[in-house]
Amino acid sequence: MHSVPALRLREGDLARLEALTRMSTAPAGLVRRARIVLLAAAGLSNTEIATLLRVSRPTVIKWRSRYADSGITALGDLPRPGRPPTVDxxxxxxxxxxxxxxxxxxxxxxxxxxxxxxxxxxxxxxxxxxxxxxxxxxxxxxxxFQLPSVPPLPPGAHRRVIGVFRASSWNAVVLRADDHAGHRAEERFRPLLVDRAGPGAHSASAPGDFLTLLDTVAQAHPYPRLHVLLDGPGAVRSRRVREWLARNPRVSLHHAPATRSRADLAEVLLRLAGSSGHRPTPSIHRHPGTTHGPDVGPRPL
The missing domain is CATH 1.10.10 (Arc Repressor Mutant, subunit A)
Incomplete structure (x- = not known):
């Protein structure tokens, strides 16, 4: 079978295309075209995209080609300023x-x-x-810029996502805070992901898997302080996690303030990590996990 190379996005288009797919006021056809382009850039074949979006293969080829030839404006009329929309x-x-x-x-x-x-x-x-x-x-x-949290995260920490854990009531993002300014402040890291949110996951394994992620990122980043932004009460209630934190005082827990959604904070971090270098990283959104074998440990996004 002929393999089509991944579609190359033009500079700045990743964030714009993702924003289009999340706008409630954008026409459905435009949203579908933006998704076709994003999936094509992620390396999916025309047949796979057609199956996922329930469109014909010629439709996928048409919009893929139009974007390649003329960029994002070729997808159709983009939403314009006017009546206040519901904006994400x-x-x-x-x-x-x-x-x-x-x-x-x-x-x-x-x-x-x-x-x-x-x-x-x-x-x-x-x-x-x-x-x-x-x-x-x-x-x-x-x-x-300081992502709102309690206690406060250090400025710039949102640029250094080094770990992601996803499970019911255990969602968390691990951030690295460098003490000194300089080239390390701009260094990009490949986050590690443990996903236990799939249909076959068991909540009983969450504490051990969460600590596996913390152990791995702590060993990979032995010197700076690490901050864990929580989206769920699981880690706070776990005795094993509290004992681990007592042995690792340079790692601290944070949660969203009452004025912010925990899910929004986690989404900001995940999508910023996925937009590094203007390339899509679909695995940051969904990685089916199991509770045994090689999937137990973290994996690079």
Whole structure:
């Protein structure tokens, strides 16, 4: 069978395409085309994409080719500013912070303005400004962004996701905080993933699997402080986890403040990790796991 190479996305299009797929006001046809392009960029074949999205194979080939020839504008009429839509704040935040918060080179700008990002995403610039104010984003000083949590995470920690754990009531993202500024602050890491959210997973294995992830990332990053952002009560209630933390004081637990959704914070981190280098990483969203064999340990995303 002929293998089609992965579609290469143009600079800055990953965040924009993902934002389109999450906009409730975007036309269904446009959302479908954006998904075709994203799946093609992830390396799926035309037949696999057609099966997943329940469209014909010629449809996949058509929109894949149109994007390759003319870019994102070839997918159709993008949403324009107008009546205030229901906008996904996470999509706006990720589009702002992706790739070190730098706009694509074609825009010839050192940092985002609200009007520039609004034009890229097809929303009102006042909406972008509102999201920035709510989350405390200063696009001209991205290094000061601090993801809200209790206790507070250090500025810049959102750029260094080193581990992801997914299970019912045990969802967590592990972040690395460097004590000194410099080249390490911009270093990109390949996060390790343990996924126990699949249909065959058993909650009884969650404590041991969670500690396996913590042991692995702690050994791989032996010097800086590590921060674990929790999306669920499982880790806090576990005696084994509390004992592990007592033996590893450089690792601390964090949770979302009352004014923020824990799921939103975790989603921001996961999608920022997946947007590094403007390439999609579908495994960060879903990795079927089991409770035995080679899938027990972490795997690179």
């Amino acid at each position: 704040e996470v999509a706006v935040l990720v589009a702002t912070l992706a790739d070190g918060a730098r706009p694509p080179a074609r825009l010839r700008a050192p940092y985002w303005s609200s009007r520039m990002l609004a034009e890229e995403l097809g929303i009102a610039h006042s909406t972008v400004s509102r999201v920035w104010r709510k989350w405390g984003v200063r696009p001209h000083r991205p290094e000061t």
